Amino acid sequence: MLRFKAGDARAFEVLVRRHRTPVFSFLVRLTGDRARAEDLCQETFLKVVKASASWEERARFTTWLFAIARNLAVDEARRMAFRRAEPLEPADPGERRRADPAAEDPPPDRAAESALIRPKLEAALQALPPEQREVFLLREYGGLRFAEIAEVTGTPENTVKSRMRYALEALRAELTARGIGPETALPTPRSAVP
Amino acid sequence: MTSHDTYRERLLDLAYGELGRRDARALRAHLEGCAECRAELARMTATRSAMSALPPEPAPERGEAVLLAAAREAARERRPKPFLPSWVWGASVGAVGVAAVALLAVRLAGTVRSPVSQPEGSELVSRSAQAGEAKAAAPAAEPAPSAAATPAPPPAVAGKVTAAPAKPVPEPGGEAGLRDEVEGERRREPSGAATDAGPLGLKERPDRKPAPMKRKAAPPPGGGDEADLIGGAVGAPHRPDQPDGYSRSAGRGSAGGAAKKDALSANGAPAAARSEAPPAAEPEPSVSAPSEFARPPPPAARASEGGEAPGLEHEQDAAAAQEKREAPAPLPRAGEAKGRVARSATEDAIARHERLRAAGKLHTATASFRDCPGEASRQVERDDEGRVVKVTRRGTVDGTPFEAEQFYGEDGLLGAVRYRAAGAVRELHLGGPGAAAAGGVPAFALEPRHAADATLDAPPRCGG
Numbered sequence: 001m002l003r004f005k006a007g008d009a010r011a012f013e014v015l016v017r018r019h020r021t022p023v024f025s026f027l028v029r030l031t032g033d034r035a036r037a038e039d040l041c042q043e044t045f046l047k048v049v050k051a052s053a054s055w056e057e058r059a060r061f062t063t064w065l066f067a068i069a070r071n072l073a074v075d076e077a078r079r080m081a082f083r084r085a086e087p088l089e090p091a092d093p094g095e096r097r098r099a100d101p102a103a104e105d106p107p108p109d110r111a112a113e114s115a116l117i118r119p120k121l122e123a124a125l126q127a128l129p130p131e132q133r134e135v136f137l138l139r140e141y142g143g144l145r146f147a148e149i150a151e152v153t154g155t156p157e158n159t160v161k162s163r164m165r166y167a168l169e170a171l172r173a174e175l176t177a178r179g180i181g182p183e184t185a186l187p188t189p190r191s192a193v194p
Numbered sequence: 195m196t197s198h199d200t201y202r203e204r205l206l207d208l209a210y211g212e213l214g215r216r217d218a219r220a221l222r223a224h225l226e227g228c229a230e231c232r233a234e235l236a237r238m239t240a241t242r243s244a245m246s247a248l249p250p251e252p253a254p255e256r257g258e259a260v261l262l263a264a265a266r267e268a269a270r271e272r273r274p275k276p277f278l279p280s281w282v283w284g285a286s287v288g289a290v291g292v293a294a295v296a297l298l299a300v301r302l303a304g305t306v307r308s309p310v311s312q313p314e315g316s317e318l319v320s321r322s323a324q325a326g327e328a329k330a331a332a333p334a335a336e337p338a339p340s341a342a343a344t345p346a347p348p349p350a351v352a353g354k355v356t357a358a359p360a361k362p363v364p365e366p367g368g369e370a371g372l373r374d375e376v377e378g379e380r381r382r383e384p385s386g387a388a389t390d391a392g393p394l395g396l397k398e399r400p401d402r403k404p405a406p407m408k409r410k411a412a413p414p415p416g417g418g419d420e421a422d423l424i425g426g427a428v429g430a431p432h433r434p435d436q437p438d439g440y441s442r443s444a445g446r447g448s449a450g451g452a453a454k455k456d457a458l459s460a461n462g463a464p465a466a467a468r469s470e471a472p473p474a475a476e477p478e479p480s481v482s483a484p485s486e487f488a489r490p491p492p493p494a495a496r497a498s499e500g501g502e503a504p505g506l507e508h509e510q511d512a513a514a515a516q517e518k519r520e521a522p523a524p525l526p527r528a529g530e531a532k533g534r535v536a537r538s539a540t541e542d543a544i545a546r547h548e549r550l551r552a553a554g555k556l557h558t559a560t561a562s563f564r565d566c567p568g569e570a571s572r573q574v575e576r577d578d579e580g581r582v583v584k585v586t587r588r589g590t591v592d593g594t595p596f597e598a599e600q601f602y603g604e605d606g607l608l609g610a611v612r613y614r615a616a617g618a619v620r621e622l623h624l625g626g627p628g629a630a631a632a633g634g635v636p637a638f639a640l641e642p643r644h645a646a647d648a649t650l651d652a653p654p655r656c657g658g
Contacts, residue, residue, distance in 0.1 A: 009262070009269035016261055024253035034251075042257045049264045121248040140245065145212060161206050168206075172241040180244055 004052055012052075016045060019062065023069050026137045030073050032126050040076065044069040059151065066142045067152040070134060077130075117180060124174035132167035135160055196220065202231055209238045263560065284552055543601035543609025543623075547584045550577050556584075559650050566656035567591075568638070574650045581606070582645035587655075591615070591636065598639040606645040613639050 003011035023044055027037035047068050125133060131153075138149045146164070150157040201224045207213040208221055225232050550556050555578050562571040566589070573586040585600045596615035603609035613620045613635040620634040638655065642648050 004265065004269065009266040012265035012269070013262055016258060016265075020253040020258070021250050025251040028251045037251075038254055038257065041253060042261065045261045046264055049261070049268050052268065117247060118249075121245060125245070125248070136245075139210065140242070141250065146207075146210070161203075165206055168238050168241045171245060172237055175241070175244055 012049065015048070015061070019065055020045065022141055022143070023065060025141050026066065027069055027073055029122070029125055029137050029141070030070070030130075030134055031077070036076065040069065040072050043072055047072070060148065062142065063144055063148045063152060066138055066144060070138070070152055120175070120178045120180055124171050124178065124180075127174050128167055128170055132163045132170065135163040136167040136171070139164060196224075198224075198228065198231070201225075201228070202234065205231060205235050205238065209235060209242070263562075267558070267560065284548055287548070543583075543603040544612075546603060546609075547575070547601050550583055551575075561650050563654040563656065566654045568656040569654040572650065572654070574648065582648045585648045587639075591638075596639075600639070600648065602645040602648065608640065608643045608645075611635050611639050 004015065020041065024037060024041045027040045027044075028034055031037050031040070044065065048065065051068075125136070128136065134153065135149055138144045138152060139146070144152065146160050147157050149155075150160045153160065155163075201221050204213055204217060204221050208218055213221065225235065547556075556575045557578075558573060558575050560571060560573045563569055568589045568591065569587050570589045571587070574582055575584040575586075577583050582602050584602065587598045587600065589596060594615055596613065598614075599612040600608055601610040601612075608624055610621065610623045613622070618634065622635040622640075624640070641655065642652070
């Protein structure tokens with residue numbers, strides 16, 4: 001980033017090649033909308049270009065980058081929520097499950113499992129409340145530490161960790177409900193309430 | 195003693211490797227005897243493992259080119275600016291413009307003047323050729339001053355001259371000397387002293403002292419002594435009684451009296467004329483441009499780079515070009531300047547671009563074209579009103595990379611073209627007397643003639 005700031009365009013090319021897919025993955029799974037994620041990803045990197053002149057090495061570049069991506073997504077979600085006057089997530093999780101064909105499919109046989117498992121994982125992820133989903137995605141796909149996630153989301157680190165615990169528990173419950181995971185036999189010690 | 199709840203709180207840190215070594219060891223010890231914590235850690239790990247089957251979503255390729263183009267644009271704007279401010283460049287260009295105009299005047303004098311001046315005129319023709327030779331030899335000596343820290347403007351006349359004594363050129367005539375003499379000629383006319391020095395002062399030239407003080411008699415603000423320093427640095431001591439610096443090139447070949455020039459400078463007329471050169475243009479000793487691609491070297495230098503002697507046609511083009519560039523020079527000029535500008539009113543496309551660029555009034559946009567060797571990329575610079583000022587086209591012709599800079603004038607017509615290929619630079623000014631002698635500028639670089647056809651979204655010219 002410092003090289004790009006100094007006028008080396010190739011350095012930015014390296015940054016784009018390295019971070020574009022993680023950022024795009026994060027945005028796709030955060031928004032659940034590929035086209036929006038594409039726009040947001042472009043916007044994120046264009047913001048990096050624009051802001052690079054004043055960039056200072058106060059935090060990891062990755063943290064800064066995901067903060068930009070996340071804030072853009074949050075702002076856009078707010079705008080969309082305002083326009084549509086409806087929540088981003090269906091209020092009733094049962095309704096969401098009914099809308100998800102993968103959730104009601106009969107258990108797949110072994111051969112089809114690998115092809116079907118991905119939509120189920122996606123569905124489980126989308127079933128998470130947004131604040132848990134963003135923490136999970138920033139940790140798992142962004143590679144940010146909990147302290148960095150706290151910085152990106154403007155949330156205390158303990159809250160971030162709590163959300164992560166709830167996210168893991170909720171995911172486990174979702175996966176179990178969809179017939180995935182060897183740990184289905186394990187008991188759930190407490191409910192996943194954020 | 196750490197409680198069970200505290201250990202449980204740390205399970206997440208352990209699962210994600212964020213726990214310190216000591217704490218991790220303690221927690222693992224707790225796990226040995228705590229089935230509840232073991233089970234919770236196992237659930238965390240299993241969930242992560244299951245979710246890791248979700249692969250990253252590859253970002254679509256299509257947006258990447260836009261991002262990289264934006265980055266290149268930003269990086270270009272951010273690259274370190276030239277050491278000298280743009281007005282110094284402009285002023286330097288103006289200085290060479292003065293000299294180039296002098297050449298033009300000499301040529302005109304050779305054809306128009308009275309029979310008295312005829313011999314000098316013919317002598318000039320031969321001297322012009324000598325000037326080309328001298329230029330061709332110049333690079334041997336010039337790298338020394340240009341190796342200095344200052345990326346000096348290429349066209350600084352005085353710098354060229356000051357570098358000259360370091361090289362053993364027996365030939366007293368050189369382009370700089372020629373220019374100086376013509377300067378002298380032009381100055382004498384308004385002062386009425388022309389009859390004292392002869393029509394062009396050519397005969398006196400070999401006898402002149404290498405006095406470097408062009409500005410000594412009337413030093414421009416803030417730079418007068420610098421010329422002296424340069425002169426001293428190259429071993430040409432300043433003589434207070436010889437303030438005329440136009441004979442410096444003569445000093446290369448022979449030292450001698452400068453009686454005529456002294457008389458010229460003593461009459462006071464040249465004082466105003468000397469201030470023609472912008473103050474920062476003269477003192478820079480490093481003249482030979484270190485980067486020819488970044489800045490066009492003076493026409494003569496380009497000719498020498500290209501291995502060709504500057505013919506008169508070429509010189510005339512160059513003169514017209516340089517006098518265009520001096521138009522925006524900040525210093526007020528004598529009445530003759532107006533005449534020059536008016537004379538070259540159709541050729542100021544480069545000057546127009548320089549002026550707008552220096553004022554930061556240009557807006558650049560770039561397009562690239564795939565599978566289009568004749569125009570792989572196009573950069574369009576527009577002014578505030580959206581009019582195309584310059585188009586830079588890059589591509590290959592017969593496998594040879596080229597760059598064509600096309601300058602459009604106020605009238606929307608192509609005014610000048612600077613063409614680079616195979617290490618040579620050609621400059622062509624349209625509408626001038628030398629326009630017919632394209633001098634290595636291919637015909638395709640002269641299209642489009644109209645700025646309206648040179649927009650960013652105009653079809654690429656792939657065929658060259």
